[in-house]
Amino acid sequence: xxxxxxxxxxxxxxxxxxxxxxxxxxxxxxxxxxxxxxxxxxxxxxxxxxxxxxxxxxxxxxxxxxxxxxxxxxxxxxxxxxxxxxxxxxxxxxxxxxxxxxxxxxxxxxxxxxxxxxxxxxxxxxxxxxxxxxxxxxxxxxxxxxxxxxxxxxxxxxxxxxxxxxxxxxxxxxxxxxxxxxxxxxxxxxxxxxxxxxxxxxxxxxxxxxxxxxxxxxxxxxxxxxxxxxxxxxxxxxxxxxxxxxxxxxxxxxxxxxxxxxxxxxxxxxxxxxxxxxxxxxxxxxxxxxxxxxxxxxxxxxxxxxxxxxxxxxxxxxxxxxxxxxxxxxxxxxxxxxxxxxxxxxxxxxxxxxxxxxxxxxxxxxxxxxxxxxxxxxxxxxxxxxxxxxxxxxxxxxxxxxxxxxxxxxxxxxxxxxxxxxxxxxxxxxxxxxxxxxxxxxxxxxxxxxxxx
Amino acid sequence: xxxxxxxxxxxxxxxxxxxxxxxxxxxxxxxxxxxxxxxxxxxxxxxxxxxxxxxxxxxxxxxxxxxxxxxxxxxxxxxxxxxxxxxxxxxxxxxxxxxxxxxxxxxxxxxxxxxxxxxxxxxxx
Numbered sequence: 410x411x412x413x414x415x416x417x418x419x420x421x422x423x424x425x426x427x428x429x430x431x432x433x434x435x436x437x438x439x440x441x442x443x444x445x446x447x448x449x450x451x452x453x454x455x456x457x458x459x460x461x462x463x464x465x466x467x468x469x470x471x472x473x474x475x476x477x478x479x480x481x482x483x484x485x486x487x488x489x490x491x492x493x494x495x496x497x498x499x500x501x502x503x504x505x506x507x508x509x510x511x512x513x514x515x516x517x518x519x520x521x522x523x524x525x526x527x528x529x530x531x532x533x534x535x536x537x538x539x540x541x542x543x544x545x546x547x548x549x550x551x552x553x554x555x556x557x558x559x560x561x562x563x564x565x566x567x568x569x570x571x572x573x574x575x576x577x578x579x580x581x582x583x584x585x586x587x588x589x590x591x592x593x594x595x596x597x598x599x600x601x602x603x604x605x606x607x608x609x610x611x612x613x614x615x616x617x618x619x620x621x622x623x624x625x626x627x628x629x630x631x632x633x634x635x636x637x638x639x640x641x642x643x644x645x646x647x648x649x650x651x652x653x654x655x656x657x658x659x660x661x662x663x664x665x666x667x668x669x670x671x672x673x674x675x676x677x678x679x680x681x682x683x684x685x686x687x688x689x690x691x692x693x694x695x696x697x698x699x700x701x702x703x704x705x706x707x708x709x710x711x712x713x714x715x716x717x718x719x720x721x722x723x724x725x726x727x728x729x730x731x732x733x734x735x736x737x738x739x740x741x742x743x744x745x746x747x748x749x750x751x752x753x754x755x756x757x758x759x760x761x762x763x764x765x766x767x768x769x770x771x772x773x774x775x776x777x778x779x780x781x782x783x784x785x786x787x788x789x790x791x792x793x794x795x796x797x798x799x800x801x802x803x804x805x806x807x808x809x810x811x812x813x814x815x816x817x818x819x820x821x822x823x824x825x826x827x828x829x830x831x832x833x834x835x836x837x838x839x840x841x842x843x844x845x846x847x848x849x850x851x852x853x854x855x856x857x858x859x860x861x862x
Numbered sequence: 863x864x865x866x867x868x869x870x871x872x873x874x875x876x877x878x879x880x881x882x883x884x885x886x887x888x889x890x891x892x893x894x895x896x897x898x899x900x901x902x903x904x905x906x907x908x909x910x911x912x913x914x915x916x917x918x919x920x921x922x923x924x925x926x927x928x929x930x931x932x933x934x935x936x937x938x939x940x941x942x943x944x945x946x947x948x949x950x951x952x953x954x955x956x957x958x959x960x961x962x963x964x965x966x967x968x969x970x971x972x973x974x975x976x977x978x979x980x981x982x983x984x985x986x987x
Contacts, residue, residue, distance in 0.1 A: 561904055701900055701921070726900070726921040735919070735928070 482839025519720035534665025535694035542691030545675025556620035630798030680754025704738030770797035878932035933967030
């Protein structure tokens with residue numbers, strides 16, 4: 410379709426149709442002084458000048474492909490993205506982030522979402538995946554909406570581990586503001602002790618608890634088997650949501666296998682580049698018995714009137730455009746392009762390839778952790794098993810250490826003291842398949858130097 | 863259109879059986895909704911319901927609707943079968959398709975079969 414700007418003739422026809430004579434008359438209800446406010450803008454530039462200015466601004470960035478070696482994770486991870494992912498994304502047929510308003514006419518888009526759903530369901534060992542959410546934080550928040558609706562508002566407590574990503578918890582607090590819900594366990598001060606993990610959460614679960622939320626691996630990179638916690642929650646009648654790192658699921662027991670009712674998370678590690686503010690990808694899975702309360706879209710496979718395979722948006726009667734205020738969520742959309750990216754990434758790597766990525770991450774992270782813990786003044790904060798991220802107790806403030814690392818071209822770890830006051834001078838370090846042995850050795854050397862300063 | 867004469871009817875297309883206290887959706891309602899794919903009864907035995915307040919959520923292939931209490935009173939039983947076989951509401955709305963059973967029901971203000979027949983015919987135009 411061509412873009413056709415409005416002509417004066419068409420404008421006159423529209424004005425005549427609605428019964429006004431001029432633009433002036435159309436806007437007469439807007440006070441004159443507000444109609445065309447004087448905007449304090451610099452003089453207009455040519456396209457060439459704008460391109461030059463933006464280029465200059467962009468050169469001020471340092472990126473982890475060319476300028477820096479990154480050991481920063483904390484929810485977003487630096488993985489290799491095969492070229493074919495971008496190649497497929499940029500095909501005109503796919504290059505829209507939105508599910509079309511007449512979805513069934515776009516069978517290719519629906520099939521891509523269907524494949525995405527199937528892959529995510531397999532990765533999490535769950536029965537159903539929706540078509541995706543905006544990011545991990547909103548996916549976690551939707552788990553609360555779903556649990557709240559499942560108990561029809563009769564259970565009003567949500568137990569959340571303080572070791573869930575601080576930004577996920579912040580998003581959740583925003584979501585529940587207007588709801589009759591209380592959050593229990595959302596206390597960063599309890600995190601320093603090992604026993605924060607499972608037992609303390611279990612004690613918070615009662616007959617009024619709608620949902621228990623934990624993260625896997627948790628924000629500190631630690632791996633726990635939540636099976637016992639999930640069983641205890643189920644015994645109290647509560648649901649359990651596990652926010653999971655998808656890469657880790659290729660290697661470890663899945664939350665689905667542990668009995669979780671919902672497995673959600675940030676899909677960025679699956680072929681989506683690091684970028685400040687996204688777009689990222691939220692994945693959301695659950696069990697069949699809960700799909701009528703699940704937010705978002707769902708693509709199903711069926712046969713058309715000629716018996717051919719076809720894809721449809723199914724269960725739309727749950728969505729807000731039909732159910733209005735009785736819908737369980739106001740989310741009727743998905744992150745189409747990013748879901749496609751992750752589907753291409755997953756199908757390209759396959760089960761074996763994804764496991765290889767996870768194993769590389771695991772072994773490199775453990776190599777890094779072992780060598781960092783040998784440096785005088787540094788130690789691992791926890792002795793719990795971890796995946797590709799670990800917490801290090803540092804001899805100096807993290808900010809000072811990161812300044813030093815930056816001088817060596819290294820983007821250091823996340824300063825845990827920012828979110829957990831009791832974890833001052835604690836750094837969260839992530840290692841992925843992108844970090845070479847030389848880079849890890851350089852990190853260890855640079856950290857050792859800090860101590861000598 | 864099947865409108866049994868022994869039942870009373872609401873303007874929101876529920877039927878109520880004064881003899882048993884059972885209620886459900888009328889034949890007209892199931893026909894308008896077409897194939898029903900999901901039913902969730904939102905009240906439990908032991909709870910009280912009010913006439914006109916939601917007792918169930920019903921989804922068909924083309925719409926979502928609520929069923930409202932046909933009478934005020936105490937719920938003594940709900941039809942557990944409907945959750946697994948929502949199509950019962952289409953096949954047998956007045957018998958196997960009962961939704962909840964209400965005790966001590968105040969069923970004032972309901973229409974008899976003749977009045978409901980007229981009410982449905984009026985809406986058809």
